[in-house]
Amino acid sequence: MIPAPFEYVRPTTVEEAVQAVAEGGDDVKIMAGGQSLIPVMRLRLAAPETIVDLGRVAEMRGVREDGDALVIGAMTTHAEVIADPLIAQHARLIAEATETVADRQTRRRGTFGGALAHADPAGDLPSVALALDAEMVVAGPEGRRTVPAREFFVDYLTTALDEGEVLVEIRVPKLAGDWGVRYEKFNRVAQAWSIVAVAAAVRRENGHIAEARIGLTNMGPVPLRAPATEAALAGASASPDAVAAAARSAAEGTSPSSDLNAQADYRQHLAQVLTRRAVATAAGL
Amino acid sequence: MTRVSMRVDGVTYTDEVEPRTLLVHHLREALGKVGTVVGCDTSNCGACTVHLDGQAVKSCTVLAVQADGAEVTTIEGIGSTDALHPVQKAFHEQHGLQCGFCTPGMIMASIDLLKENPSPSEDEVREGIEGNLCRCTGYQNIVRAVQQAAREMSGTSETLGAQS
Ligand SMILES: Cc1cc2nc3c(=O)[nH]c(=O)nc-3n(C[C@H](O)[C@H](O)[C@H](O)COP(=O)(O)OP(=O)(O)OC[C@H]3O[C@@H](n4cnc5c(N)ncnc54)[C@H](O)[C@@H]3O)c2cc1C
Numbered sequence: 001m002i003p004a005p006f007e008y009v010r011p012t013t014v015e016e017a018v019q020a021v022a023e024g025g026d027d028v029k030i031m032a033g034g035q036s037l038i039p040v041m042r043l044r045l046a047a048p049e050t051i052v053d054l055g056r057v058a059e060m061r062g063v064r065e066d067g068d069a070l071v072i073g074a075m076t077t078h079a080e081v082i083a084d085p086l087i088a089q090h091a092r093l094i095a096e097a098t099e100t101v102a103d104r105q106t107r108r109r110g111t112f113g114g115a116l117a118h119a120d121p122a123g124d125l126p127s128v129a130l131a132l133d134a135e136m137v138v139a140g141p142e143g144r145r146t147v148p149a150r151e152f153f154v155d156y157l158t159t160a161l162d163e164g165e166v167l168v169e170i171r172v173p174k175l176a177g178d179w180g181v182r183y184e185k186f187n188r189v190a191q192a193w194s195i196v197a198v199a200a201a202v203r204r205e206n207g208h209i210a211e212a213r214i215g216l217t218n219m220g221p222v223p224l225r226a227p228a229t230e231a232a233l234a235g236a237s238a239s240p241d242a243v244a245a246a247a248r249s250a251a252e253g254t255s256p257s258s259d260l261n262a263q264a265d266y267r268q269h270l271a272q273v274l275t276r277r278a279v280a281t282a283a284g285l
Numbered sequence: 286m287t288r289v290s291m292r293v294d295g296v297t298y299t300d301e302v303e304p305r306t307l308l309v310h311h312l313r314e315a316l317g318k319v320g321t322v323v324g325c326d327t328s329n330c331g332a333c334t335v336h337l338d339g340q341a342v343k344s345c346t347v348l349a350v351q352a353d354g355a356e357v358t359t360i361e362g363i364g365s366t367d368a369l370h371p372v373q374k375a376f377h378e379q380h381g382l383q384c385g386f387c388t389p390g391m392i393m394a395s396i397d398l399l400k401e402n403p404s405p406s407e408d409e410v411r412e413g414i415e416g417n418l419c420r421c422t423g424y425q426n427i428v429r430a431v432q433q434a435a436r437e438m439s440g441t442s443e444t445l446g447a448q449s
């Protein structure tokens with residue numbers, strides 16, 4: 001189908017974008033890559049009055065270093081993220097997870113910021129942002145503010161973005177030290193969303209696991225960490241047995257949904273298995 | 286209405302479009318580029334794949350206004366009946382199609398894949414064209430076709446010299 005009619009605005013700076021959103025009426029929608037938005041507009045599940053297309057806001061695109069952090073422009077496409085040398089060096093977990101998103105064509109248009117702002121529980125990038133303690137830089141009529149990933153994902157398809165706010169860039173602390181990373185995604189068919197997935201970053205020191213960060217995809221309405229497993233891994237020996245024991249608590253405190261793909265208890269089982277695999281690989285076992 | 290200008294298969298077109306017009310509909314209905322088809326309503330099938338500034342995209346999931354100023358290549362712009370593109374030729378020779386509905390998108394996605402990875406393994410082909418669905422072939426011959434094209438395009442095919 002064809003989307004319902006809308007007004008179309010194409011700003012070229014963040015300030016223009018914020019202004020266009022403010023002037024866009026009651027039912028204004030921001031468009032990034034359009035890879036989630038255009039499909040729902042085609043199905044007429046969304047029929048915004050105004051579309052503010054961020055596609056020409058050059059300052060929102062690309063990756064740069066800023067001291068101990070990488071700054072990823074919200075409009076950086078999935079394909080650009082996968083190919084980016086700075087991400088490969090300092091935040092490879094993002095590239096690894098992004099490779100599992102959708103398909104070649106969709107990754108050419110879909111953006112890092114769009115995937116975070118969309119906040120689909122089955123989306124692969126929110127749990128990675130959470131595991132890496134990323135921060136969202138948001139611009140609105142009152143200026144800019146920074147929201148940590150832990151506070152950004154509020155509910156199913158809902159973020160801390162207020163009406164009128166634009167996600168401008170994402171600050172990701174560089175991983176310093178001997179980190180290994182792994183994204184384990186479980187899905188059944190090509191270009192499918194995660195039934196469950198686990199993002200792991202593990203720092204090794206003298207044959208031990210010094211620190212582990214774990215993000216869970218699709219284990220509830222928002223991405224989650226696995227605090228019990230992270231605590232069990234801190235200081236544990238880097239052995240398959242220790243990892244397997246710690247992974248058993250990965251689903252503690254989660255409330256996954258039941259749907260056609262999987263029942264909640266099966267998702268909890270998957271979370272444990274995928275956590276074991278992700279941590280073992282990240283720890284080089 | 287919004288004025289858009291784009292170069293499609295080497296020719297520049299300037300038109301007034303409604304912002305809600307999808308690129309695929311603009312190509313088919315305004316420009317007559319009916320080689321590119323629509324196979325679904327959910328951005329899954331990939332039949333509508335074209336190259337936008339050299340990159341494969343699903344043209345049903347791009348607005349025509351977003352392609353303003355861009356270079357678009359469709360299946361109609363890559364070869365001719367007398368001089369097929371190596372990927373077209375390989376699909377023909379390897380029987381990489383039955384009904385043919387998925388073929389324009391399969392070929393455009395495959396060309397994009399081969400640009401990035403000139404000699405993909407079987408698994409790499411399957412992953413590289415995972416955004417394109419085929420209801421007929423079972424994919425076997427499509428994978429063979431892409432690998433044949435890869436060999437021909439990188440000049441490693443022994444049959445190429447004999448045939449051309
Ligand atoms: C066939 C298919 C398969 C897919 N499979 C996967 C998958 O396996 N895993 C996965 O994670 N994703 C998947 N996706 C989704 C894909 O990752 C999208 O790129 C992503 O969800 C949305 O990014 P976008 O840039 O296209 O955003 P858009 O579609 O443009 O926007 C999505 C939403 O976010 C809002 N938004 C976007 N950018 C901003 C911003 N800067 N500030 C404020 N609000 C903003 C929009 O208003 C809209 O509500 C799939 C999509 C398709 C079509």
Ligand code: FES
Pocket residue numbers: 322323324325326327328329330331332333334343344345346
């Ligand atoms: S028509 Fe199916 S993906 Fe575009």
Ligand code: FES
Pocket residue numbers: 381382383384385386387388418419420421422
């Ligand atoms: S040949 Fe019929 S859909 Fe692929």
